[in-house]
Amino acid sequence: MEKGNATLMSPSEWEVMRIIWTKQGASSTEVIRLMQLKREWSESTIKTLLGRLVDKKMLQTIKDGRRFFYRPTVTESDAMNKVASELFDHLCNMKKGGVIINLLSDLTLSRADIERMQLLLSEKLKTAPVSINCDCLPTDEDCTMHKKSC
Amino acid sequence: MEKGNATLMSPSEWEVMRIIWTKQGASSTEVIRLMQLKREWSESTIKTLLGRLVDKKMLQTIKDGRRFFYRPTVTESDAMNKVASELFDHLCNMKKGGVIINLLSDLTLSRADIERMQLLLSEKLKTAPVSINCDCLPTDEDCTMHKKSC
DNA sequence: CGTTTTTGTCTACAATTGTCAACGTAAAGG
DNA sequence: CCTTTACGTTGACAATTGTAGACAAAAACG
Numbered sequence: 001m002e003k004g005n006a007t008l009m010s011p012s013e014w015e016v017m018r019i020i021w022t023k024q025g026a027s028s029t030e031v032i033r034l035m036q037l038k039r040e041w042s043e044s045t046i047k048t049l050l051g052r053l054v055d056k057k058m059l060q061t062i063k064d065g066r067r068f069f070y071r072p073t074v075t076e077s078d079a080m081n082k083v084a085s086e087l088f089d090h091l092c093n094m095k096k097g098g099v100i101i102n103l104l105s106d107l108t109l110s111r112a113d114i115e116r117m118q119l120l121l122s123e124k125l126k127t128a129p130v131s132i133n134c135d136c137l138p139t140d141e142d143c144t145m146h147k148k149s150c
Numbered sequence: 151m152e153k154g155n156a157t158l159m160s161p162s163e164w165e166v167m168r169i170i171w172t173k174q175g176a177s178s179t180e181v182i183r184l185m186q187l188k189r190e191w192s193e194s195t196i197k198t199l200l201g202r203l204v205d206k207k208m209l210q211t212i213k214d215g216r217r218f219f220y221r222p223t224v225t226e227s228d229a230m231n232k233v234a235s236e237l238f239d240h241l242c243n244m245k246k247g248g249v250i251i252n253l254l255s256d257l258t259l260s261r262a263d264i265e266r267m268q269l270l271l272s273e274k275l276k277t278a279p280v281s282i283n284c285d286c287l288p289t290d291e292d293c294t295m296h297k298k299s300c
Numbered sequence: 301c302g303t304t305t306t307t308g309t310c311t312a313c314a315a316t317t318g319t320c321a322a323c324g325t326a327a328a329g330g
Numbered sequence: 331c332c333t334t335t336a337c338g339t340t341g342a343c344a345a346t347t348g349t350a351g352a353c354a355a356a357a358a359c360g
Contacts, residue, residue: 010348011240011348012347012349014240015240018240018242018286019287021242021286022242022286022287023287027307028306028307028308029306029307034287041348041349041350042349042350043307043350044349044350045348045349045350047307047308047309047350048348048349048350049348050308051308051309052347065356065357066306066307066308066356067306067307067308068307068308076242077249080241080242080245080248080249081248081249081252084237084241084249084252085252085253085256087234087237088253090164090168091230091234092168092171092172092230095226095227095230096259097257097259097262097263097264097266098227098230098231098263099227099230099231099234100250100253100254100257100263101263101266101267101270102234102235103231103234103250104250104270104271104274105270106235107238107246107247107250108278109246109247109278109282110247110279110280110281110282111275111278111279111280112247112280112281113247113248113251114247114271114274114278115275116251117247117250117251117267117271118268118272118275120251120255121254121264121268121271122268124259124264125264125265125268128258128259128260128261128264129258129260129261130261130262131260131262132258134172136171136172137169137172137173137184160316160318161318162317162318162319163317177337178338179336191318191319191320192319192320192321193320193337194319194320194321195318195320197320197338198319198320199318201338202317215326215327216327216336216337216338217327217337217338218337
């Protein structure tokens with residue numbers, strides 16, 4: 001267990017990271033205290049998660065007396081962009097646009113973000129294709145129906 | 151194992167679903183054949199995944215003689231929207247916009263999708279706040295720095 | 301200095317996931 | 331009708347994840 005090859009963060013680990021990202025580093029005590037305001041996790045559980053995050057090299061420890069100060073090795077934005085991109089990599093190409101539209105419609109965005117998106121989109125529109133191909137099947141065989149159904 | 155309470159799809163299971171969604175249902179033989187064009191999975195592995203998907207009620211079986219025809223119980227779009235929303239639910243509110251911008255910039259979108267987004271965004275802009283609050287910490291304590299750093 | 305508290309490490313255990321092989325039975329072919 | 335093939339079901343096993351108790355060493359407190 002925990003034998004070396006760093007994997008991705010699990011959902012619980014992610015929760016811990018959010019706190020540390022927000023505080024830009026924290027001691028275990030602090031993480032435990034803040035975490036327990038949101039989740040009913042035992043101290044032990046949170047300590048395990050911290051340990052695993054260190055194993056996975058998502059956290060770096062800085063010794064401060066006998067305790068550690070935990071500091072993220074990746075920025076929150078980078079991590080978020082990465083998981084989001086990975087998720088999208090496994091979605092049908094044809095439908096990614098729809099998923100984003102769905103996300104957008106449920107989201108409250110700042111003016112600045114909206115304006116940035118608008119700029120990006122009008123740039124993209126200039127070279128945008130009329131339609132996108134599906135990439136769910138390895139070959140193009142049998143894809144006729146799919147194109148229709150997508 | 152597989153003791154009843156249907157969970158979400160695992161990544162491997164998702165791959166299988168993509169094929170079935172695209173074909174709008176398929177026999178195991180067909181899934182196995184198509185899957186093996188993409189992944190080096192044994193027949194057995196794919197059969198296990200099909201079984202688990204049935205356990206999780208993501209697939210419904212229709213008996214066709216001795217064999218089964220597997221049919222999705224959820225649409226691909228619904229499933230995609232759901233995982234994407236779930237992912238976003240665990241991201242810092244303040245930064246969701248940035249993540250979408252990042253996704254958008256790597257994506258090839260159809261004209262139609264872009265136009266739909268543009269419409270949506272200009273609607274949203276009308277009531278958009280200047281800034282979004284962070285929701286990473288349970289209380290507002292200690293959040294001052296965060297607001298700045300987000 | 302001895303006791304209590306902190307805090308990191310180890311161990312544990314059930315559930316989930318990735319991967320398969322083996323088995324039994326129905327179907328298909330000869 | 332008998333053999334081969336196809337296909338669903340079981341069992342299996344290692345790795346990951348969720349969850350937490352126990353322990354040890356250092357610190358703080360009195």
